[in-house]
Amino acid sequence: MLTLLFDGVAYGMLMFILAVGLAVTLGLMNFINLAHGAFAMAGGYITVLLMNRAGVPFLVCLPLAFLGTALLGAVLERTLYRPMYARSHLDQVMFSIGLVLMAVTAVDYVVGSMQQNIHLPDWLQGRLPFAAVGIGKYRLFIIVTCAVLTIALQWVLSRTRFGSRLRAAVDDPRVAGGLGLDVNRIFLLTFAVGSGLAGLGGALGAEVLGLDPTFPLKFMIYFLIVVAVGGTTTITGPLLAALLLGIADVAGKYYVPKLGAFIVYSLMIALLLWRPQGLFARMGAR
Amino acid sequence: MTTVLATRSLVKRFGGLAATNDVTLDVQRGARHALIGPNGAGKTTLINLLTGVLEPTSGTISLDGADITKLASHLRVRRGVVRTFQINQLFNTLTPLSSLALAVSVHRKTSTRWWRSLGSDAGVAAECEQLLGRFRLGDVMDQPVHSLAYGKRRLLEIALALACQPRVLLLDEPVAGVPEGERQEIFETINALPADVSILLIEHDMDLVFNFARTVTVLVNGAVFAEGDVQSVSQDPRVKAVYLGEDDVT
């Protein structure tokens, strides 16, 4: 039971890091980006390639995955995404579905469709003795890393100037622009960081979630659940939603394997019925 | 004088902020009632509460003595409480004619018809013709709304409200953004409305207020600051200080 909780929390924290970029993109640019999972996949593949082909140590791969994906995100934001901000949600959905299809088949073509394996360094394998069963070291690593990232995010948002500019721009881009904030730059940086975090999440999660070209499609619905249920106006909203999702999914698959993902979908629908703007959205959220 | 629309101790809080603070207001039948106040005084919030777009935190709203505090927005419209918006809220891909035809068919109770065409009710056409004529929209009646000039759209904004045959008309800055020359014309149209239609109007243009209104309520920080007929409110030194500033007002 404790193991389940632990696994659920690890899974949830991972989902949070993967999805937080999507939440901010939606809250900030009002853009539904179904291709967000492709950035996660990119981070995973960067890590795999660096580790397996170039022998780069795992820990070094993580920041590289972040940077590489962030760079990719920045380039795409500037060229492809920016013209789409003003378009309807239908257009954005179709656009991002198109991008995902391209990404998925391109990766399949280049790297092949087999699942990729990451050989974790020895010190991350195995279990730590704790209670009766012990804690998986890697899962502990995930929880710690994601927790640190979350705290860092929260700190950036509430303590730095960039954070307050970002919050202002999320509240009202027009007013923020009128106040002289360079909204374009904020968008670019935010999108890049969000994609980078997704990439980092993909790198972290490759071992736990499995990495193959269908990753973005498989997990897209989970990212979207985190964002829809958690709302887009806070960081804690998606965090709690992700934890809820993680625990519900792990527990569901253990206790009622026959129902599988059914539980998660039903829970999501129930939560959205109860709070259509997301669990933690303020009034007036989009 | 009978009260047609009234609020008692109406409060609306957003978090810690009371946008509407204990407002007790009466709109009389046939009123020409202006609601004025500095920006952020809560005038639009009050209209949103009256029309059911917002739910009050506490207090009551009544129409002809019946409590409508919990009544759904669209049902209030059916009972005759109709409003216009400060920023145009129109149906951008429809045409002025079809927008008006739709609004007219609502009060004629044919809006749920699904088999016969929108144009099949002769009464609808007649009413639309009248409205188009009164608001001089006849020449653009078949153009998509998003392609119309601002002035025409503002006229449509008001025409659409009138198409609902209101008993109580709540106008939120009806001439906002309209050039000087055309403002008078719009106000004359409003003035020409039947005497038994009760009108509550938010307005900043003081000339128009004093030409049109018989009663004025001043709202400051969400609360009723002063109320009375036009003359006494315009002479009230407190009102001058908080809102009209140093300018002399006729």
Next chain:
Amino acid sequence: MSIAPAALSPAARSLAGYARWRWWELALFAALPLSWLLLPGHALLLKDIAILALFAVSLDLILGYAGIVSLGHAAFFGFGAYAAALFAKEVLPDPIVGLVVAVAASSLLGLATSVLILRGTDLTRLMVTLGVASILYELANKLDWLTGGADGLTGVVIGPITVPFSALAGFEFDLNGRVAYAYTLVVLIVVLLIARRLVYSPFGASLQALRDNRLRAASIGLSVPLRLIAVYTIAGGVAGAAGALLAQTSGFASLDLFDFHRSAEVMLVLVIGGTGYLYGGIFGAIAFKLLHDLISAWTPQYWNFWIGLFLVVLVLVGRERFIRPWTWFGKGARP
């Protein structure tokens, strides 16, 4: 009305012509049965296009006319298919009765799930519709004693089409698909005619009003929730009809009918053909199938890449400009 035209006011005249048939509509309706007559060898392909078109028209009702962005419309498609297949297998192989049952069943599903799309943002609606389709997929998967699970529902034999109250002999489904195509065409045409009356009615105008501006729609006295429920129910029924036709004319139903790529595909069809004018589903289905066959013949494995690219370009450039290639490099053209 039998007033002489000269006596009508301009508004009355315009309103009288509100629902008139345009020439190209008449041409389209004539072309449909003509295609059956003139292209007998392509009946199977045309039947598939017609089913896809019907599915897309049902999406147009909620997306183009009511503005509901749904990523799970396949829920009704699959539900209708399974309903028709199960009905034929377990109860009665009559196709028309089966079709009616399937439409009724998916309309009920539409009614039941319509409450989910009433509140919330576009994202909420996306998620909820996606969730419903995913749940149905899981249900069909797990209830394998009923649905055949991952293997699909096979062994569905459809009887001949019998026209009730007539002395006509039944029409057996033939191998060339001509009967199937005729059957599908009749359903498509009937649905289009009914839908046409719907969209030109006050109800149809109110749908467009609430798509354009929900706040104002309520402010002129329209009950938004009731209309959303009504159109979602109808669209569910029509999508169910499309699914039923597929199951009946192909003899089986499978899980992939609920799959996300079906919902995305029908949306793509509608985006290609254009939303909000009722016939976008038809033009889009034709264009999509042609595109699909073209690209798959060339690169069957990586069809997804090219369709993804097509989608990205189509959206970036904008549909209006896309179908006018001479505007692609014009000055300052905006989609």
